[in-house]
Each structure stands twice: as structure tokens, then as C-alpha cells.
Amino acid sequence: MGSVYQELGDFEQAKEFHHRALNIRLKKLGPEHVDDATSYSNLGSVYQRLGDFEQAKEFHHRALNIRLKKLGPEHVDVATLYSKLGSVYQQLGDFEQAKEFYYRASNIRRKKL
Numbered sequence: 001m002g003s004v005y006q007e008l009g010d011f012e013q014a015k016e017f018h019h020r021a022l023n024i025r026l027k028k029l030g031p032e033h034v035d036d037a038t039s040y041s042n043l044g045s046v047y048q049r050l051g052d053f054e055q056a057k058e059f060h061h062r063a064l065n066i067r068l069k070k071l072g073p074e075h076v077d078v079a080t081l082y083s084k085l086g087s088v089y090q091q092l093g094d095f096e097q098a099k100e101f102y103y104r105a106s107n108i109r110r111k112k113l
Contacts, residue, residue, distance in 0.1 A: 011049050018042045037066040048088055057088045079108035
């Protein structure tokens with residue numbers, strides 16, 4: 001439901017549903033499950049659309065840490081999060097950090113895709 005509301009542009013409703021999904025996943029799967037990373041990433045995207053870039057950064061970093069641990073540093077899902085973080089840092093005006101995350105994403109995609 002969070003993704004549907006996000007596509008409809010109702011980011012407050014999307015945020016609510018993504019938080020619900022995260023809470024369920026944390027209770028049922030534990031705090032380091034790879035599916036938790038999906039919820040964190042979804043929340044990061046919603047907060048980014050709402051203009052709360054610091055919160056978006058925090059959620060994307062949480063997702064990244066889980067995916068790095070569970071999937072490894074060369075997985076394409078890790079590259080996706082590097083790109084999302086690059087976008088957030090770019091919006092925050094931290095262009096050096098944005099460049100670093102975009103570069104990491106590009107390297108993984110060149111190797112894997």
C-alpha cells in the first residue's frame with residue numbers, strides 16, 4: 001500500500017504504510033533481515049520526496065548497512081542504495097559525497113550488469 005500511495009503522490013499516507021510494514025517486518029523477521037532493508041529504503045524514498053533529506057539519508061544508510069552485511073558489497077541492490085544516497089547527498093548540497101556514492105553504484109553496475 002505504501003508504494004501505491006507513493007505512486008499516487010500521497011506521501012504522507014505512503015509514509016504511514018511503509019512505517020507499518022517496517023514494524024511488522026522488525027517484529028516477525030528481526031532487525032537485520034534483508035527485507036527490513038526494503039522497508040528502510042522505501043521510507044528513505046518517501047522522506048526524500050517530502051523534502052526531509054536528513055531523514056531520507058538515515059533510512060537509506062540503514063538499508064545500505066543491512067544489504068552490505070546480507071548481500072555483499074558487489075550486489076546490484078547495494079548499487080541501488082548507493083544511487084539513492086547519491087541523490088540525497090546531491091539534494092543536501094554535499095556534491096563530493098554524492099559523487100562518491102554515484103561512483104560506487106556505477107562500478108557495481110558495470111561489473112554486474
